[in-house]
Amino acid sequence: MLRRTGVTEEYLAELLSFRASDLFDAPTKAALQLAEYMTDHPGRELADSLFETLCRQFDEGEILELAAMVGLFHYTNRFNNAFGIEPTV
Secondary structure: OOHHHOOOHHHHHHHOOHHHOOOOOHHHHHHHHHHHHHHHOOOOOOOHHHHHHHHHHOOHHHHHHHHHHHHHHHHHHHHHHHHOOOOOO
8 A cells, every 4th residue: 555655665664674774864763663662562651761752853742643643543453454444545
């Protein structure tokens, strides 16, 4: 699906090692860390170190919006998986 929207192979390959990649800027890396944490630790409070990283890049409202988007995608994925719904573009 991402390829159909113009995401490059290089970008997809770099996602797996985004922390060490020069392809992503500091705000993007922080947002990816949030998404990774929320995926790997569902229902758990953010680690203080991650919250500090987010605060260096975003204001409170932006952090809440990012967390809401991650949560929305988790919900959407779980809902779609439960009913065998394939994403469309």
